[in-house]
Amino acid sequence: MFRKQKSGHIIQIPSHGGFKALAGCGVYNASKFAVEGFSEALSQEIAPLGNKLTIVEPGPFRTNFAGSSFRHAQKIIEDYNLTAGSFRERMK
Incomplete structure (x- = not known):
């Protein structure tokens, strides 16, 4: 539809996790x-057709991510306790 009308605006909402990685x-x-990466490439592909793309990267906000939907690994590898393990502990 956007291609045909030669205008439109796509909004992509990944998260701040798209530019800063954390252990765990x-x-x-x-x-x-x-x-x-997909959004940056798509933006270049649709620009000549009169379309735009905006990436919105919100900071942390309350969701159920660390609530009942969060699953812990059944097997804990102690070698990772100081890296990914610290994230696991914060999620508790």
């Missing part, structure tokens, strides 16, 4: 970095 959040950060 590798998979989460990878998904957010992927949205960032």
Whole structure:
């Protein structure tokens, strides 16, 4: 539709996890970095068609991320206690 009308604006909302990685959040950060890269490329592809793309990266805000939806690994590897393990402890 945007291509046909030669105008439009896409808003992508990854998160601040798309530009700052933290130990213990590798998979989460990878998904957010992927949205960032995809959005930057898409922005260049749609610009000649009169369309725009904005990436909004909100800071932390209250969700159920660390609540009942958060799952802990069943096996804990002690070698990671000082890195990813510290994140695990903060989530408790």
